[in-house]
Amino acid sequence: MTEMTGTSSKDDGITAFACTRPGGAGLNEDACVVNDLAAVYGVIDGVSAMGKSVLESNMTSGYIASRILAEAFQAEKLDPDLRETVLRANAVLRERMDAAGVEMASKWKLWSAVFAIFRVHSRTVEFVQSGDCMLFARYRDGSVRVLTYNRVAEFDLATLNLKHRLMEENVLSLEEVGEKVRRQSMLNRGQANCPNGYSVMNGDPELAWAMEYGSISRSGIRRLYAVTDGMFHFIENCSDPLKWERFLDRLDELGIERYIEQLVEEENLDPDCKLHPRHKKSDDKSAVIVDL
Template sequence: MLRDREALSLRIETLTLQGTTEWNEDALVINEALGLYGVLDGATSLQPYRGPNGETGGYLASRTLKQFFEDLTVEDTASDSLLPYVVEANRRLRRQMAEAGIDTNRKDALWTSALAVIRVRDRYIDYAQVGDCMIIAQYEDGTIRVLSRDQVAHMDKISKNAREEGIRQGFTTREQLWDIVKPILLNNRTQMNTIEGYSVMSGEPEVADFIEYGRINRIRLKSLLLVTDGLFLPSDGGAEGEGASPVGGRHADAYAELLSRIVQSSLETYARKLMQLESEDKECQRYPRFKVSDDKTAIWIQFLG
């Protein structure tokens, strides 16, 4: 979807595509009255849960957070910083889980979501990030600036290494490889929002200590890209080191390539090509990953002057 906002001279392109799972657990945040935009990437709990219409916990997490940010009004936002609103959104998520009967003391039962949100002002941008949603800035001279850090990459690396070891041992189906990886994912869950682990919106009060946030000015800022991790290009099993190709997205040059591909075509074209690449590797052997195609969500904001 493409739209222009004349008041702030913005061109905004948005995208959300469901992957190969039952629900699209990603979500877009669009609150034009506040100039507030974001992407969310829900993750299903490892304890089975279904909502009244069969929704997964990841879907409900991202939709709960989306609703919170889109319901905010000017009167609700006295602070310039996005920090207090992300903290309050996390509290809202905890209340929703409690109302649904979730034991909020069990990490493996929590609905979770990564988050990246920005608020566009005339002279500056406020931002906040949790998990592995990413924010990438492009300047008039071509400089690429990655505002966020993938808070989950080091945990993902452990499970991906186990998966690749399974492939080397001769396991060939996603089901076999899932049996190898699941215990590692369960252990990773115990480290949510701890100093040894990773940040994620989970309803836990500890989230408040792990939110990254700040402000950049708009001097010569050309565009901002917010993406969920489903839009990173997959790296093959032989790639060495984090960020050897854009999927891991661990290095700035990987994000620069991602943005360059989108600039050369469009969000839609880029995403469709990526899904075609994934569909040609249905057993996830060439490009080690946990599902054929992850949900893909992005907002690309261009500043027109």
């Protein structure tokens, strides 16, 4: 497990905690951003292409995409606008894919990453987000504010429902079921940065309008959270209106590292993904928590 924890020495008393863990034995395509100098924090989730995903030096396309963006946000001097940092990294990613001969017209072949990044100012909190990474704020009265929306969830659910239906029908072979699910996933990838789709950093200039961004008042905020979907894939499609509050309560109670350890234990008890429908037993998991 790769873990980062630390305390900021900034005069405004910001304290940041971060932890990331791979979902399996391979590369961790997640990345944490802890840039105390610029007061910029967040998480990035690399998404491997559906074509050739393992490249030279045994790196995956998702790993490369997440590291390009992480390095951009870890720089000592950042653009005043977080969006511009994302868009510059997006252009670098496009150049890397072009040099590697990636077929840009096929979105399912693109290297990509989603993210949730925020910057703490003296009076405001600025943020940028894409995909299924999530941002939350907890206020001094204990209430929770969900700052972002998971636009990927409905597409993931469509794929999971298709797989479940085909398995229940028990007509096709496992290979045929896998091929139909793969085709649905390819269609989902085609919705990247489209008006009725979801946002993702994949070299497409359309990311400029597709990603979420904004600014909220810092007044009354006690704690900020940024998490990748591997932290909450058990509840991603849960209808409980208090699911995010319950998730953050548990995260606060256990701390990031212990929360991840317990989640891995629960995943191991459901290796076939039947109790908690999901695409794979275990996903990369990352969280950054900032106390103000």
